[in-house]
Amino acid sequence: MLARERGGALELLRVTYHLDVRAAEADARAEAVAREQTVEVPRAVVRDPEVAREALGRVERLEEDPAGGFRATLGYPVATTGLDPAQFLNVVFGNSSLHEDLRCLDVEPGPELRAALGGPRHGILGLRRATGVEGRPLTCTAIKPMGLRTPALAGLAASFARAGIDVVKDDHGLADQPWSPFRERVRACLEAVERVAAETGHRTVYAPNLIGTPERVRDALRFAEDAGARAVLAAPMLLGLPAFLELCRSSSVPVIAHPAFGGALRIAPEALFGRIYPLFGADAVIFVSFGSRFSQGEEACRRIADRLRAPAGHQRPALPVPAGGISLESAPKLVEFYGRDAMLLVGGDLQVEEGALLERSRRFVRAVREAAPLP
C-alpha cells in the first residue's frame, strides 16, 4: 500500500482550469486533462486498477463559466508529485500547457504539499523585523536605470535612505553588467544606506537582485548575506521556480519575489503570484497593481493580496508589494486599498523631475506614513 491516505481518502492536489470548449465536449476534455497530467496514456492502457486509483487524475467539478467555456477542478493524487517542486509544476500544468484551449486558474496544494514545499520562511513578520516598521504599510523603491555606474546607483540609494524609504531594491534589470558589477554595487549600496543610518537613525534595507544560474545565485546570496544585506530580490520565473525554492530554503534573510517573466505564463496572476510564488517560499511578492502602467483590475489585485496575507493551513503570510509604475499621486489611494500589511513600490516616478528626487521621495514616505486610519 503505497498511496498516502488521510482518513481513508487519498490526499489530492486540486487544480482549476478554464477550458475553451463547447458543452458537448466539456466532459471528455476534462477527463482527457486528468489523464494528460498523470498517466499520459489512453484510458484503455491503464490496465492495473491500483494505477487508476493511486495515480490517475479525476474530475472533481465541471461547470459552465459565466464568461464562456467551462471551469474544471481536477484532483490529482498528491503522490503523483513525489512531493517535488518541479514535478508539482508538471502535474499542475506540464503537458496541458501545450493545449491552447486550457488556462490554469487556481491551485490548491493541500497540507502535505504545503508542508513539503515550505512556503515563506520569514514572511510579513520577517520584513517588519528587517525594517523595524510596525503598524503601517512599508515603502519601497528601486535604484535605476540600468547603465548607470555604481557610484550613481549608490548615490540614489543614499538619497532614498535619507528620505526615509524602508526598502530600496535593485531594479530587477540590474544583474552583473559591466557598468555596475554585482559585488561592487552591493558593497557600495550597503555602505551608502549604512552611512545614512549613522547620520539620520533611519536604517533603510537595501535588497540586491540575485539573478543567474543556480550556482551563481547561490554564490550571490552568500556574498550578499556576508556583506550585510537584510533582504534580497529574485524573480522566480527567471531563475526557474525550483531554483527559487532552493534559494528561499537557504536564505537567512527575507526574499522578495519580482514578477518578471511571470506574465509569460498562461496561468492566472492570482494563482501564480497569489499561490505559487509564496508556496515556493517568497516572503514578499511584487505584482503589477491597478493604477500602474500595466493592466490588472482591482479585483485580481485584491485576490492576490488576500491570498498572500491569508494562506491556508500553517503557511506564513507573505507581504503584498503592489508596483508597476505607480505614481506618487496615487500612493494614498493605494494605501487605503491595500491596508496596513503591504509594501508600496514607487519606482521611476520618484526620478521624473530633475533635481527633485529627495523631495519626491519624502512626499512618498509622508503619504504612506500619514495615510489613516488603516484596517
Added chain:
Amino acid sequence: MLARERGGALELLRVTYHLDVRAAEADARAEAVAREQTVEVPRAVVRDPEVAREALGRVERLEEDPAGGFRATLGYPVATTGLDPAQFLNVVFGNSSLHEDLRCLDVEPGPELRAALGGPRHGILGLRRATGVEGRPLTCTAIKPMGLRTPALAGLAASFARAGIDVVKDDHGLADQPWSPFRERVRACLEAVERVAAETGHRTVYAPNLIGTPERVRDALRFAEDAGARAVLAAPMLLGLPAFLELCRSSSVPVIAHPAFGGALRIAPEALFGRIYPLFGADAVIFVSFGSRFSQGEEACRRIADRLRAPAGHQRPALPVPAGGISLESAPKLVEFYGRDAMLLVGGDLQVEEGALLERSRRFVRAVREAAPLP
C-alpha cells in the same frame, strides 16, 4: 568605454514581438517596450547620454502584421544581459511579459551571447554516437504510465529494446514517486536494456528523467552517469531555463529536452523550442508535432525542425523529436516530412492493444527503417 563593440557598432540581441495595437499607437508602444526591457524608466529619466547609447533598447523594425496588429524587432545592447542566461530571459521578455498586448515571436541572440550560453554540447552527432544509428531517423518511445511499479516499467523497457527501438525514455511524469523511486528505476531499466543488448546485439539507449530542484537534478545526473545512462531527459521550463543550462554544461551525455510547461509561455513555439532550448544546451528537443493530439500546424513544425538543425553561427545542430501522441500509422508520413535527422517519438500508441506491445513496437521500428528515400 564599457560597451562591447564590433566594427564600431554595439552588438545587439534582437527580439521580435507581436504588438496587439492599432497603427496610431504602434510607434509609441514599440518605444515603450524598448525602455521597459532595459532602463525601465520614463525616457526623461535617462539623462546620461552614455546610458542611452549603451543600455537603452532601440526599435529596429516595425511593420504591420498581415494577420493583424504589428511586428516590432527590437535591438538590445548585449551588455544589458551581462551574458547571463537568466538576465538574457529578463531582457527578452521579463517585464514585457506582464503586458498582455505583447507576445514574443523570435529571438536572435548574436554571436557573443551564443558563445556565452554555449548551445548543444553533443547535438545530433552525440545522439547518433550514443545510439550507433547512421543514415536514418531514430526511433524513440517512453515507459509509462505513472503508477506502474519498477519491475513493470523495466519490463516495458526490455520489450521496447527487444523490438529494436533506439531510445527509450522515462515518461516525463516519472519523477521520484513512491511507486517507482528514481534510483531503483534507473538501475532496473539500464539493466533491462543491457540484458537485451547481450541477447540481441541491439543496444537501446535508456534516458532517465531528471526533475527537481537544481541540487536534486545535479545528484540525479551524477547517479545516472555513474549507472551507465548514455542520455538523459529533462524539461527546461520545469527545472527553470538557467538550471537546465547548468545541467547541460555539466552533463557528459546528451540531454533531451521535454516541452512540458513550455506551452505555458506566451512565447511562440518556434522561438522557445527552435531557438531558446538549443541555445541553452538541449541536444535533442521534443516538441508536439502535427498529426498528434496537440494542435500545431505543419509550418510551425517545419520551422522548429529547421532551426534546430541549422542554427546560426557556430552552434551545433540539435535533433528534432516530433511527438505528442503520434500514432503508429502516421509514422511513415512523419518520417517523410522530417527527413533523416530526426527522432520519432511514439508513446502510448505502442501500448493500446493489450498483448501486442512487442509487435507494434517492431512495426514502428520497421516503418522508420524502411521509409525511403530520405533527404
